[in-house]
Every structure is written in C-alpha cells, then in structure tokens.
Amino acid sequence: MTDQMADVAGLSKPDNSQWLDMVAWNADGLAPAIAQDASSGEILMMAWMNREALKQTADQRQAVYWSRSRSRLWHKGESSGHIQHVSEIRLDCDADAIVLKVEQIGGVACHTGRANCFYRKLGADGWETVEPVLKDPAEIYAGKA
C-alpha cells in the first residue's frame, strides 16, 4: 500500500448527516469546491457541489461534483477515466467553500488535456497559456458521448 492509498483510506466521516447541513449552501443549493493535488499543492480545478455531490464524495472517496451545465451529478472521470481520489475534505470559515485534497488519476484534471484548469496567466499580452496539453482531448474522450 502506498502512502497515497493510505491517505485515501484515512478519510473518515460521521455516521450521521449533520455535517452536510452545516455547509452554507447558496440559493441554488451549491457551494464552490476547489480540488488541490494532495502531494504538490497544485490547484487543479474549481467546480460546484450540492449536498448529494458532497455526500457521494465522502462515501466514495472520489470527487463527485454538480454539473451546472448538465444539471446532474458529475462523477469526475466518468468519461475520461481521470477520477480524483479524495484524501481530505476541508470547509472554510464561512462554511460556504470546500477544498478537496486529491490524487489526480492520469495527471490530467482539465478537459483540455492539461494538468490543471488554471493554465492561463495574466501577462503583458493578456491571458497567456503557460501549461502544455499533456493528452489530446480527442483521445481522452474517444468514443464517449
């Protein structure tokens, strides 16, 4: 068993669901969730969760978000295989933002095939792309709806 596997196994949660009620869900029942690489600290992506997404994330120890564009639960990696193993879940002072510490399977969090979604950096020429495509999206989603 690797250290990272041990970390994921170490994620625990209460038997009751009171902790889910303590999140200050917004008017749409959502809260922003930031996925951070547990080893490197790299911020991989930001997505949204509703109560059920957070519950399933804790139950499965894999990141499940709420897709606002598709209005349904989105098990990260369901199409790409790039699932996120969750070793830790954090809540902020206002209880309205979540951080997930994850191990990113495939090393690609972004649908563009990059390691993370924050690949544009402000510079003299505007938003400059500073991170390479590691995997062709056509390959990632080959044969997927």
Add this chain to the structure above:
Amino acid sequence: MTDQMADVAGLSKPDNSQWLDMVAWNADGLAPAIAQDASSGEILMMAWMNREALKQTADQRQAVYWSRSRSRLWHKGESSGHIQHVSEIRLDCDADAIVLKVEQIGGVACHTGRANCFYRKLGADGWETVEPVLKDPAEIYAGKA
C-alpha cells in the same frame, strides 16, 4: 530585493482592458477568486471579485475582492493590515474562476486569526478544527470599525 518582491514586481498586464472582458462574470458580475500562498502552495481563502476588483488587484498588485455582505470593494487587509501581495493571476478553462498567487502579510489570511480559512477538516466527529489561531481577532481588529 527578495525573490518574493521580485515576483510581485514581475506581475504584468496589458495596456488595454480587453483581458477583463474575457472573464465569464456570473449573473451578479462576479467570479470566485482563490488565494494561494505563492511559496507553500497553501490555499488561503476563497472570495469573490467583480471587474473593478480584478482591475484594481492587477493595478495595485494587492488583492482586492468584492465583499458580497457589504456590497463594496474590499481591499484585503484594509482593517487587519493583512494585505496580500499578488505575484501571479491565473484564469481557468471556463474563464469563470481565478487563482491569485500571493504573499500573505502577517501570515494570517482568515478573520478568525488563522493562517488560512480552510481550517475545518471532515472527520469521524464532523468538521474538526485542525489549525490553530495564530493571532487573536480582537487584537487584529482592535479599534477598527
């Protein structure tokens, strides 16, 4: 000049404002902004920005957010002195989330006196506080409105 000062000095932006229009502001004209410690990678806080907040952040090289509770621009540290020097601004693939790489003055990002706002970790007993108060909030905001 320290490396961090050099980093802050290195933040550049275009002469025009087109880059501000490329952000996919939500229906309220806002986008979530995540402040990350530029050295350690620690996620310090998540707040919101409008167009003017992002513009001022880039102009001043210090984090300026939009306070939703007070409905006004919020120059982080204006009361506490805990300003954030910004060395890098990132935008995600959907152009609707921002990451700031910052140097946190005072080592305290949270109004509770903790290093960061994500000090609660999910465990068997629910949300468990796992980070210490470094500075008494009464002291941080002494004499401030």
